[in-house]
Amino acid sequence: MFKEKASSLRGAIMLMGPLLARYGKCYIPKPGGDKIGRRRLDTHFQGLLELGADFTYCQETKFYSIKAKKLSGTKILLEEASVTGTANIIVAAVLAKGKTTIYNAACEPYIQQLCGMLNRMGAKISGVGSNLLHIEGVYALNGTKHKLLPDMIEVGSWVGLAAMTKSELTIKNVNWDQLGVIPRVFRKIGITLEKQNDDIIIPAHNDGYQIQSNIEGSIQTISDAPWPGFTPDLLSVILVTATQARGSVLIHQKMFESRLFFVDKLIDMGAKIILCDPHRATVIGHNFKYNLRGTVLTSPDIRAGISLLIAALSAKGESIIHNIEQIDRGYERIIERLQKINAEISRVRKD
Known part of the structure; x- marks a missing residue:
């Protein structure tokens, strides 16, 4: 066992x-x-x-x-x-x-x-x-009390979900001081984040969101790096959120050679993505002029899984996601929490 x-x-x-x-x-x-x-x-x-x-x-x-x-x-x-x-x-x-x-x-x-x-x-x-x-080195350790940090990856996932579904959302007690460049990177793809005490407020993006260009006017590139760089665990969320932005962005996943393969499923849903190689993908945003289409999906890993779930919640029609055990490992009680903010989602048990 x-x-x-x-x-x-x-x-x-x-x-x-x-x-x-x-x-x-x-x-x-x-x-x-x-x-x-x-x-x-x-x-x-x-x-x-x-x-x-x-x-x-x-x-x-x-x-x-x-x-x-x-x-x-x-x-x-x-x-x-x-x-x-x-x-x-x-x-x-x-x-x-x-x-x-x-x-x-x-x-x-x-x-x-x-x-x-x-x-x-x-x-x-x-x-x-x-x-x-x-x-x-010391001879022995003593007991203590400890409060865990909020999960910065989950915080970023909720930001992407709010933007993609044009929902106003407040994320409580995010520990802003420990988020690093995460808010800045979401702002690069046009997402508005407001700081209120230790909470994040994402207003409804009814007019969409615009991907920023680099200072010299070239296409924006978002890549991962060791801390204090941008965490690779949120690149999948940035990628899916960019599918409905205005403008284009190059996503560069440096660490893992199989982490971008889930974009094939997004392409099946109608996203405009060019998979350049195993590490790079170019996203051309729809600007909400075309909805993603619901389809049957399979979660390959935790981060791709939550990104496909975000895509499905924003898509037109019904989607079915298999292998959700992957998502459950990284997002506790995700179905119940989404239902509380009025998401139309349910868990289907296998016979």
């Missing part, structure tokens, strides 16, 4: 650092998750190896094994600023003996809140918010 559940979830990899630090060993099946291209785990393992762990992989059972009699602080230079890789290494390093430095560390708000929580538990982490972390 453990193997089946852990191998179906990408997040299972996050058990490695804590289990290694607490018990000196961890056995975990090769994790699953969204099919969006190659998602290597080298950063996780390399960092833990440099702290003194031994690693093996059994090809027959597809189980990872990582052990350490003791963890020792060291200097670590990450090959990529992996968020989950950085988190695993941090959790192991806070209980390692001596000082650890992590260079090219991810510095997303998720990492910042993890470091803040660990420091309240007795860890000694400095450099929080930068890509250079200094960790002085």
